[in-house]
Amino acid sequence: MTTEIPGSRLERDSLGTLSVPRDALWGIHTQRALENFPISGLPVGRHRHLVHALAHVKKAAALTNTDLGLIPARVGAAIAAACDTILRGEAYDAFPVDVVQGGAGTSTNMNANEVIANLALLGLGHAPGSYEVLDPIAHVNRCQSTNDVYPTAARLALLFALEDLTAQLEGLAAAFAAKGRDFASIPKIGRTQLQDAVPMTLGQEFTAFAVTIREDILRLRDASDLLRECSLGATAIGTGITADPRYPAEVLQRLSESAGIRLVRSQDFVEATWDTGAFMTFSGALKRTAIKLSKISSDLRLLASGPQAGLSEITLPPRQAGSSIMPGKVNPVMPEVMNQIAFFVAGADTTVTMAAENGQLQLNAFEPAIAHALLQSVQWLGNGCAVLRRLCVEGIEANEAQLRSRTRTSTAQATAFLPLLGYEASAQLAHQALTTGQSVGDLAIAAGLLDPYQVESLLENR
Numbered sequence: 001m002t003t004e005i006p007g008s009r010l011e012r013d014s015l016g017t018l019s020v021p022r023d024a025l026w027g028i029h030t031q032r033a034l035e036n037f038p039i040s041g042l043p044v045g046r047h048r049h050l051v052h053a054l055a056h057v058k059k060a061a062a063l064t065n066t067d068l069g070l071i072p073a074r075v076g077a078a079i080a081a082a083c084d085t086i087l088r089g090e091a092y093d094a095f096p097v098d099v100v101q102g103g104a105g106t107s108t109n110m111n112a113n114e115v116i117a118n119l120a121l122l123g124l125g126h127a128p129g130s131y132e133v134l135d136p137i138a139h140v141n142r143c144q145s146t147n148d149v150y151p152t153a154a155r156l157a158l159l160f161a162l163e164d165l166t167a168q169l170e171g172l173a174a175a176f177a178a179k180g181r182d183f184a185s186i187p188k189i190g191r192t193q194l195q196d197a198v199p200m201t202l203g204q205e206f207t208a209f210a211v212t213i214r215e216d217i218l219r220l221r222d223a224s225d226l227l228r229e230c231s232l233g234a235t236a237i238g239t240g241i242t243a244d245p246r247y248p249a250e251v252l253q254r255l256s257e258s259a260g261i262r263l264v265r266s267q268d269f270v271e272a273t274w275d276t277g278a279f280m281t282f283s284g285a286l287k288r289t290a291i292k293l294s295k296i297s298s299d300l301r302l303l304a305s306g307p308q309a310g311l312s313e314i315t316l317p318p319r320q321a322g323s324s325i326m327p328g329k330v331n332p333v334m335p336e337v338m339n340q341i342a343f344f345v346a347g348a349d350t351t352v353t354m355a356a357e358n359g360q361l362q363l364n365a366f367e368p369a370i371a372h373a374l375l376q377s378v379q380w381l382g383n384g385c386a387v388l389r390r391l392c393v394e395g396i397e398a399n400e401a402q403l404r405s406r407t408r409t410s411t412a413q414a415t416a417f418l419p420l421l422g423y424e425a426s427a428q429l430a431h432q433a434l435t436t437g438q439s440v441g442d443l444a445i446a447a448g449l450l451d452p453y454q455v456e457s458l459l460e461n462r
Contacts (some may be wrong), residue, residue, distance in 0.1 A: 054095070068247065085119050172213055317395035355370045
């Protein structure tokens, strides 16, 4: 038997007794998890959207259980008030369980049950651990199982987090669109396979960045619709054992109202208890977004390369000294950090895939890994978009004189003459331009193939 340690309280579970810090809002189940899973050093409390989602789920359950007469009204009200305390952001430190944990999220669910129970006890004038008055399992967890609470909370947390991410993506898209307007009249040479291709404008290039980001916002929202399916009331494996038959419909309505998000009941609770397809779909959409942001960031790095021996078409805002040995060197650090975020998101997608595939029979035990991988990806992508916009894109300048000079003498201009001159004549002009250093337009005029007005018109219609 465990001896009570000074400054602690002794709690009991089915495995025995254990000392818990006297004033801790968590209890024995959380304490065991702290001993069992010292893995990443990242507590569940870091994922604030997940903490809020758990509070919404427990509040909806308490109100439903009160309405159905399954718990005393005074107890239900105290639980709901405790959940409101969590939703105000006053208890993140009370969720110390590691994000990487065995048990399909049981440690996180019990952490929430214990914190809510002890906050409710304090609200009723009792000390933490007075579970004979209000119990974490009998009252806070009534009609629930980890197996319907945790996936519901994970889905809800991702829906909350997505709102933050889409706001940052839209801000980044708007910044690129603004640069597209600023650079609309600046000519440049478009490239395919890193070779000069055809004329375009710098504005067209930046506008395309904005368009593709906005497309991904739509794809993320499409993917998130699958996360709205709710399995509360399924309990352990989807049969609804221990839950009142009236509970699923009412708790769904309560949760939708509490969270402010329209949720729909899963078609089949048994299937919903083990299926992680919605997480895979959402993860794929996140990876798509991350890879496209990384591609854009790589383009920015390439366009700004130099400043003397590279493309040097744009100048990125200088953010820090680029070298401890090379004086004056400045590196494209903001695009580089977005590249690295994308690498992590791609890795997280693999984690989600492996976790989804390794679920067995009626439950996937690896949803904590899925939830952490996705919530971290969403948060990092949002943070990356914010700094890329604020510290890079908004301050980008075009090296207009250089762009105009290169465009004027580029053999890529020959492509614009194809409609009037045909391929062979245009190709000959391009070869002459390379040999003589003259512009394709000047050579076409000198050869009497085109007049100045035609050259100007063809190039402007690029």
